[in-house]
Amino acid sequence: MIKYCKNCVLPDSRPNLEIGADGICNACHSWSDKKEIIDWEARLKDFEKLVEHTKSKAVSWDCVIPVSGGKDSTWQVIKALEFGLKPLCVTWRTPARSALGQRNLDNLIGLGVDHIDVTINPDVEKRFTIETFKKAGSLAIPMHMAIFAIPLQMAIKFKIPLVLWGENSAMEYGGKGENTLGFKMTRDWLKTYGVTQGTLAQDWVSDDLSEKDLSAYYWPDDHELEEAGVTAAFLGWYLPWDPEETFRAAKEHGFEALSDKPLTGYYTYADVDDEFIITLHHWMKWYKFGFTRLWDNLSLEIRSGRMSRAQAIEIIKEKGDEYPKEEIDKFCVWAGMSEKEFLEIAQTFRNKDIWSEKSGSWVIDSFLIDEWNWS
Numbered sequence: 158m159i160k161y162c163k164n165c166v167l168p169d170s171r172p173n174l175e176i177g178a179d180g181i182c183n184a185c186h187s188w189s190d191k192k193e194i195i196d197w198e199a200r201l202k203d204f205e206k207l208v209e210h211t212k213s214k215a216v217s218w219d220c221v222i223p224v225s226g227g228k229d230s231t232w233q234v235i236k237a238l239e240f241g242l243k244p245l246c247v248t249w250r251t252p253a254r255s256a257l258g259q260r261n262l263d264n265l266i267g268l269g270v271d272h273i274d275v276t277i278n279p280d281v282e283k284r285f286t287i288e289t290f291k292k293a294g295s296l297a298i299p300m301h302m303a304i305f306a307i308p309l310q311m312a313i314k315f316k317i318p319l320v321l322w323g324e325n326s327a328m329e330y331g332g333k334g335e336n337t338l339g340f341k342m343t344r345d346w347l348k349t350y351g352v353t354q355g356t357l358a359q360d361w362v363s364d365d366l367s368e369k370d371l372s373a374y375y376w377p378d379d380h381e382l383e384e385a386g387v388t389a390a391f392l393g394w395y396l397p398w399d400p401e402e403t404f405r406a407a408k409e410h411g412f413e414a415l416s417d418k419p420l421t422g423y424y425t426y427a428d429v430d431d432e433f434i435i436t437l438h439h440w441m442k443w444y445k446f447g448f449t450r451l452w453d454n455l456s457l458e459i460r461s462g463r464m465s466r467a468q469a470i471e472i473i474k475e476k477g478d479e480y481p482k483e484e485i486d487k488f489c490v491w492a493g494m495s496e497k498e499f500l501e502i503a504q505t506f507r508n509k510d511i512w513s514e515k516s517g518s519w520v521i522d523s524f525l526i527d528e529w530n531w532s
């Protein structure tokens with residue numbers, strides 16, 4: 158039986174989300190704890206210290222910033238420049254990059270940074286992506302591995318003392334454990350929150366995908382980072398992170414959102430750089446956990462006090478299940494797969510603990526919304 162947080166709209170089927178005896182989830186708790194307890198002045202001072210230390214160590218660039226061109230990475234760059242850091246920005250080039258994504262990336266580079274756009278062999282990437290979709294029901298495992306691996310590998314290679322990530326998603330979306338809730342991104346964090354279902358690139362080595370093929374996806378070990386004097390830190394630890402605020406700042410610096418409807422979820426400014434991988438990644442949550450990106454986004458809105466839970470539920474009702482036909486078509490063209498085959502694979506990942514078949518339709522018992530159209 159699926160249970161929903163009484164404060165936000167997230168279900169306990171979401172990985173790393175736990176609903177306590179009070180009916181409130183750990184993401185909501187960590188949000189309100191953070192608001193009440195965090196001394197942002199002290200955190201800012203810590204960041205200033207980190208910047209100072211970094212600059213004393215750096216010989217070329219001060220920090221690596223992993224960027225997509227999205228609003229968060231634009232914000233990271235704005236902040237780094239404000240604090241006088243000289244960043245090397247690094248992008249994993251998504252095979253699904255959109256024209257808007259390219260414009261936003263160009264805009265970000267134009268803020269005054271050096272940039273490397275890394276393209277992984279398209280044939281390897283395609284085969285790897287299809288493999289993870291078939292075996293793990295995820296199109297985004299290669300993407301997440303690459304997004305984390307490439308900047309860390311670059312920092313080690315160029316001896317850059319700091320890798321500056323954005324938000325710590327363990328804080329924003331629910332997480333636990335001291336190893337994962339601090340300023341530092343560790344191997345433990347990556348395995349838990351790196352969205353690779355706990356797998357490493359080496360776990361995917363096969364007759365079809367050699368270790369060499371997958372080398373761009375390998376995460377360095379903590380000790381490799383230590384030896385190279387690289388610290389991987391979350392900017393969101395030091396400065397308050399809020400999607401509306403990062404969007405406002407990014408927009409002021411030339412970032413463009415979508416003009417009409419969001420690609421996925423609630424925000425018109427989220428995931429705009431990618432034409433299908435991210436949308437389908439989030440869509441698979443519907444099969445696996447019985448919710449979509451919209452639930453995550455609306456829960457953030459509730460926590461930050463911009464929306465009531467009742468309003469969020471109305472929005473979910475209105476949007477329905479958001480079947481992403483256009484993105485599925487684009488993916489199928491890219492992967493050389495039919496829509497039927499895509500849906501057959503997706504179906505194998507339907508979580509039978511929450512879904513059951515009733516008069517020809519798949520339904521979720523005790524769903525958030527009673528009068529839902531399941532057909």
Ligand SMILES: [Zn+2]
Pocket residue numbers: 162163164165166167181182183184185186456
């Ligand atoms: Zn909650």
